[in-house]
Amino acid sequence: MDFTDxxxxxxxxxxxxxxxxxxxQAKIANAKVxxxxxxxxxxxxxxxxxxxxxxxxxxxxxDTVEMSNLQRQIAHSVQTIGMPKVExxxxxxxxxxxxxxxxxxxxxxxxxxxxxxxxxxxxVVDGSDNFxxxxxxxxxxxxxxxxxxxxxxxxxxxxxxxxxxxxxxxxRCLFEEPPPPGLVPSCQEAGVLGVLPGVIGGxxxxxxxxxxxxxxxxLKGELLIYNALxxxxxxxxVPKNPSCPLCGAKPTITELIDYNEGYCAM
Amino acid sequence: MExxxxxxxINIKGLVCPYTFVKAKLAIESMEVGQVLEILLDYEExxxxxxxxxxxxxxxxxxxEKVSDTDWVLxxxxxxx
Numbered sequence: 001m002d003f004t005d006x007x008x009x010x011x012x013x014x015x016x017x018x019x020x021x022x023x024x025q026a027k028i029a030n031a032k033v034x035x036x037x038x039x040x041x042x043x044x045x046x047x048x049x050x051x052x053x054x055x056x057x058x059x060x061x062x063d064t065v066e067m068s069n070l071q072r073q074i075a076h077s078v079q080t081i082g083m084p085k086v087e088x089x090x091x092x093x094x095x096x097x098x099x100x101x102x103x104x105x106x107x108x109x110x111x112x113x114x115x116x117x118x119x120x121x122x123x124v125v126d127g128s129d130n131f132x133x134x135x136x137x138x139x140x141x142x143x144x145x146x147x148x149x150x151x152x153x154x155x156x157x158x159x160x161x162x163x164x165x166x167x168x169x170x171x172r173c174l175f176e177e178p179p180p181p182g183l184v185p186s187c188q189e190a191g192v193l194g195v196l197p198g199v200i201g202g203x204x205x206x207x208x209x210x211x212x213x214x215x216x217x218x219l220k221g222e223l224l225i226y227n228a229l230x231x232x233x234x235x236x237x238v239p240k241n242p243s244c245p246l247c248g249a250k251p252t253i254t255e256l257i258d259y260n261e262g263y264c265a266m
Numbered sequence: 267m268e269x270x271x272x273x274x275x276i277n278i279k280g281l282v283c284p285y286t287f288v289k290a291k292l293a294i295e296s297m298e299v300g301q302v303l304e305i306l307l308d309y310e311e312x313x314x315x316x317x318x319x320x321x322x323x324x325x326x327x328x329x330x331e332k333v334s335d336t337d338w339v340l341x342x343x344x345x346x347x
Binding site for chain 2: 008012013016022023
């Protein structure tokens with residue numbers, strides 16, 4: 001890859017790293033990442049991947065920017081209140097790095113289009129805020145054989161794991177079914193510390209870059225749990241479940257499921 | 267002093283850190299193991315930092331020579347891909 005003078009300057013701290021170099025930076029420039037959600041997690045993930053020079057970043061989200069988002073969703077601002085979140089984030093990312101092609105998709109992802117939407121992308125990042133989407137994304141990535149970097153946040157605690165196709169456990173090995181509606185409170189009900197998604201999103205973006213570069217170790221078969229109040233990181237080993245309904249020997253889930261009914265009423 | 271004919275030469279006069287090393291590193295990356303890169307530069311700090319960084323990256327520094335009041339010539343052999 002031939003870098004322009006601006007690109008040499010922009011990516012100089014990457015190129016200097018032995019694990020990246022010009023070749024690694026070229027891999028980053030050729031990478032295509034699909035981010036589910038342009039909220040607390042999607043904003044920092046997309047922001048850092050934009051800064052890193054990821055060639056194509058897709059963002060999907062159906063919501064518009066509200067004042068209550070601005071305590072943590074760093075791609076949005078008072079200027080973009082009322083605008084679709086994906087459009088607001090696209091403007092922010094393009095202002096940071098015009099090298100990056102930001103694809104803004106304003107809709108709620110569904111079982112009917114997810115496989116099609118992610119098919120052109122190398123890596124999927126889950127920054128969704130609800131269980132129906134989390135399970136839909138896990139199942140779709142398994143079926144479409146896409147690496148998935150999953151993140152979740154609530155109150156002062158966040159978690160990250162990386163799920164590789166056909167290599168290690170999936171999200172259902174960890175939690176077979178979504179919890180019943182109402183059991184786990186949403187951020188809206190329970191609150192979330194504004195910087196928490198910055199930490200978790202930063203970890204997700206790091207996982208993505210390591211996958212692109214093929215360097216280091218990712219959180220495969222491990223769940224990393226961060227407690228912001230205690231300032232602790234815990235790594236929990238997640239074994240593959242041989243009888244997982246999705247990726248086990250005798251799968252019972254062979255098509256995508258829409259769990260939305262019941263949840264949407266909440 | 268041993269005379270090595272370089273396989274590639276770059277002139278990075280006028281550049282300062284870190285772009286001196288960025289240019290040198292990209293040049294080395296594009297070469298084969300065993301080939302020698304010659305670098306002409308006029309930023310004194312880089313005459314020390316490039317050889318050090320190249321060694322940290324596993325390359326062999328063959329020559330660091332002040333060739334005029336302002337210029338240095340370095341020769342680096344690519345030992346590691």
